[in-house]
Amino acid sequence: MESCIIHTPLGYAKICGDENGINSVSISNSEAKETEIIPHVLKDCTRQLQEYFNGERQRFQLPLNPEGTDFQKKVWKYLEQIPFGKSLSYLELSKQMDQPKAIRAVANANAKNPLWIIVPCHRVIGSGGSLTGYAGGLHRKQWLLNHESSNKQQTLF
Structure with missing residues (x-):
């Protein structure tokens, strides 16, 4: 499982995923250090989130792999x-x-x-x-x- 931390207008988001898809995206109330080199499997997710915050994206097109019932x-x-x-x-x-x-x-x-x-x-x-x-x-x-x-x-x- 790969992970990275990015800055958003709402705080620092942690993204986790692997070749099977994005497993989780969570927001933190605390300061965090942004990841300098984004893992390849998470680059599309970070790009789409940035597009969303820039008002350029309304729907995400990502492979998702969340854990749940x-x-x-x-x-x-x-x-x-x-x-x-x-x-x-x-x-x-x-x-x-x-x-x-x-x-x-x-x-x-x-x-x-x-x-x-x-x-x-x-x-x-x-x-x-x-x-x-x-x-x-x-x-x-x-x-x-x-x-x-x-x-x-x-x-x-």
Whole structure:
């Protein structure tokens, strides 16, 4: 398993993967040293993430190889289908999966997503439109939703 650390507008991201695909992308709250030489198997991922942050990419095209249960992987596949700039609730997601009573299981699988941004769990919100839990922090979730919004919000201060 190869790994590297890159700087993003939201902090330092650690990317792990091998020839079978990207295994995980996680964000850190602490300073980290950027990797000087990116392993070959991770170069495309780092490039696509940079394109995303530059506003040049809306969909990732990478081989993915996350670890999880079959149910978690099923949820993550549904997350990949949420269009850029759109969001839906946990209830809507569970209904799309034909499992409307599995809302908590869907939310738990969403929370265990190991592929930050690439599998867009940040696009899932509470039924009332509220920003609910996000492993990367609610400030990052809000930033990502604003980044993807066609109506960019300006800050007053």
